[in-house]
Amino acid sequence: MAGQGPSGLEVLLSTLENSNDIEGNLNIINVLDELLSAGTDRRIHYMISKGGSEALLRALLNTASTLLPNYTVLLPLLHLLAKVGHRDKKIGLKAEKLEAVLPVLNLLRKNLKNPKRAAACLWVLAVFSSWVSTATLLGKNGALDIVFKLIRPHTKKHTRTIKAAIDALAALFNSRSNSRCAVTRGYISALLRLYEDWQKNDTDNRHIPIRQALLHCLHHATCTPSARRILVEDGGIATLFQTTQACLAIRGLDSLGTSALQLIRKCYPKCPVPLTSDQSVYSFPLPGNPTPGLDTAPSPDDDSFEDESDEDIKNDELDKEEDDDLETDLTKLRYKPEPDRPLEELMQYERLCPELHHDFQELDSGSEGEASSDDDGLVCGDFGSRPRYNDGGRSANQMLGHSGTPGAFHGSCTSAESLESFQEETRAPSQEGGHGSAEAQLNARDFHSQYLSNGRARQEGPSMVDRLLEKHGACIPHHNPQLYTTAAANTKSIAGYSVLAFPDFWGHLPPPYRQPMTERKEGIQRKKIFEDVQRLLQPEEVIDKVVFDLENPSSQTSSEDPGSLRFYSQFESGNLRKAVQVRSYEYDLLLNADVNCSQHHQWFYFEVSGMKAGVPYRFNIVNCEKSNSQFNYGMQPLLYSVREALEGQPHWLRTGSEICYYRNHFCQSSASSRGQKATSYYTLTFTIIFKHNEDVCYLAYHYPYTYSALQTHLQLLQQSVDPCKVFFQKQTLCTSMAGNPCPLITITACPVSRSWEHLHQLRNRPCIVLTARVHPGESNASWVMKGTMEFLCSNDPVAESLRETYIFKIIPMLNADGVINGTHRCSLSGEDLNRQWLKPNASLNPTIYHTKGFLYYLNSIGRAPLVFCDYHGHSRKKNVFLYGCSVKETLWQSGSPINTATLKEEPGYRTLSKVLDRIAPAFAFNSCSFLVEKSRESTARVVVWREMGVLRSYTMESTYNGCDQGIYKGLQIGTQELEEMGLNLCQSLMSLKKNTLVYSKKLISHASALLDLDDNLLDHKSHSSFEDDEPPCAEEIEYQTEDCWELCFQELDAEVNANAANSEEEKEEDQGDIHLDIPKNGLLAPDRKPSRNQTLSQQSSLETFNINRSAVN
């Protein structure tokens, strides 16, 4: 194609549009058709790029405008135009500009009695109508009626033309004004009747494409609420449902069943969720804003809003820039050294660097000093009348005599023995309750009132819980049930929780085996949706009984009803708002929105009891918001069985079958009343078969990790370190809005001596700042942080070296209030705290305000952190990965014209991710990104990078699901793997330690792999950070967009070719099944080869498409 002057193709096209030589034009059309049919679509796109569409349109105008058009040329021209136009997104626009739209409509009018010509016109009109305004123009000129009249009830004649008319009508409905006409002119009902007729009479399934086209047409026609209403009122749902059931039985009818189901789902009347309000049940009065109700507007990245608008979809959205979220403003990519507050305010944070001012006198005396004491004394609450401050933790523990005593484990007895003793324990209270049964059962309500009331309500003397623990308690590292109870007593929740969830109290051990991701059964989503649709078709079978309601406990049915499960969620991190029994073994569950908010339904954690063993129970969480979920890709929810725990198996296990996640028919309860677009919700459905009768079980989105668990853990961690070696200090950064202390932990090595040299070394260690759990639903982040903190306090030589090298500042739970109150994303102010870093408000976002202040303070004393990392969980991706910040990568990726060669950027920001890729099994470098997005300008990562000048500022994202690479490939992630990730992150910090001495031999061997790494390698391409990395789900039902056109290139080509090949129209009916034989590879069926008089030989490839001028003329 290189060289001077026009290419052969351009010469052909120019000849075609300018010449009136019939024979010559016919030859050119034939050549073009042959060339385009033989190769891939690339040829057609090349031709389009060379003005092919315009040339064909002009040639069409020339030919059609004559008084008696010559159909010998016109028909092949229309055929070619249909094929080319089908691949040209802007064909309609081009036709409009050249005023070629209405001439084609007129041609159709003239040829209504000639099926072959009519079909050719219809295909061209259909491709024109892909452009919305062209469809509107055609509609205004009467196209709808003309086309509609060509659609006939079941017949064996002219089926190709009928199909072309249906396809054209469907395309015309791209215009909303045309689809509104569909309602006023009764097309919806008529099309439904036509569909029924074909469905009924096409008994030998010869005309599946016509039935399919009718469904497609109905799909397009029902883009307005009134159209959908008519379809439902006409009994369309039942008709379509019968189709889907019939199609299930016959192979080859799959696509028809899928289309029918899609249409059902589209038209299924939206139903508000059965809640009085979308607002959270919990509200929290905000400082300076007496009436809570900061109902947040939908976030811009929320893609869950259905398009209900009356606007036409703009075609130019097709050309939308992909990377328009990347920051390209250099001033926003540069270090901004001025703090957002007066310098004198920063002095308050001096106290948070006790290691810099500590004199380590105890090193001289050899006694245990204050170095590892808890300066705030907030860990341990009232435990009897014991003192709270200073040595509270240790004394409480000494009293309990439990700390680290392996002897506390009694779980080794046989299950039968264990169960028996458990039943012994439970008998008394249930008899007191007046319903003693021969076989004492684990009753959730008794369980709460008798055993697990937290510290505030504790009774005198050894409780049932103490005795249970003594008998069955497991020795769980870094966990202690009594300490947990004490910590929970000091935890402030909005609802004033007084009950502990058993798994948090008792603790859990990782399961003895790793759990693979589940395989998704084929057709599972369709099965679930059929069951949902049956609710509408057979309402008499729906029980619709409220069995749990957080707002209105009195509306619940009696907890003694043996036919229903019992639910409970009023404990720390609990989230379940309502449970409705739909059928005998099926429950709809509704999650509570975040506090002071009406959104973010994702995290769940609740108790269920009263089950029968061995029965499949279906649970549907019906108010999920995200448009896709890892539950579609092998992830399972978590189950904890109290009975199993008492039998020595205290495990959270991935459980559940028939799991899928799809858009449902529910919408916000109040959207209609506010006249807003209704958010449509998604269902997470899973089926669980419980192992034991009348067990008490807990179900959760992910391994729970409560604020009380953190407090317990910190206390035990503090007790575990040798205060002469490890400087471990727990302080309070600030209190949360609800008054819960936000802990800040300092971990470093104590100096070897009080010599100036040693103290100087300590005071010059670089800082590493780690934070987690700004998003409460991301409990995986807490497990990673647990791994980090335990490793840093351990005797591992790498940990020792890290302590000697760095000072670690850890804020393990930035959003304690959210964690406590079971929110998913926000704080009590209803705000996403990781979007407040630019201008945090001291009273509304205290933890962010003070974390930022503390970082400013470190910066102001020349100690800006070497690394900042904020731990998160990622709900839509697998593996663990980092997001960082790079000016150069951002500018490159955005295609910015700024010359990056002159910009200086240290490449060290990639080091940690490269090291982690080698040493951390769950980590995947390929998922990392170092791009700065505008929408993330107020996140910790970007603000700390820009305002504190921290080169290595990261968000670390951990999957909720599992890994698709490395040794954990195909496995779901557990707490052990998450903790290991936290440990690996610490290990990777060794790689930043190049110029310091390596202390021990063992360490050298351990670290040598880490140190031998090239910082400058840029061999992996950065990904755009936040895209969904999963392909659309195998079952595409809810992902498929409105327009199915691009799927039917081959179908249209085949039909056009058949129309061209078949010279005798009377024979058309015999060609009815040609559609079923379309070869998969898109090549033409051999029997179709045209019997055309070819005067020019076929060129074998585009490369030989250079025909010189003389050959044509």
Ligand SMILES: [Zn+2]
């Ligand atoms: Zn997050």
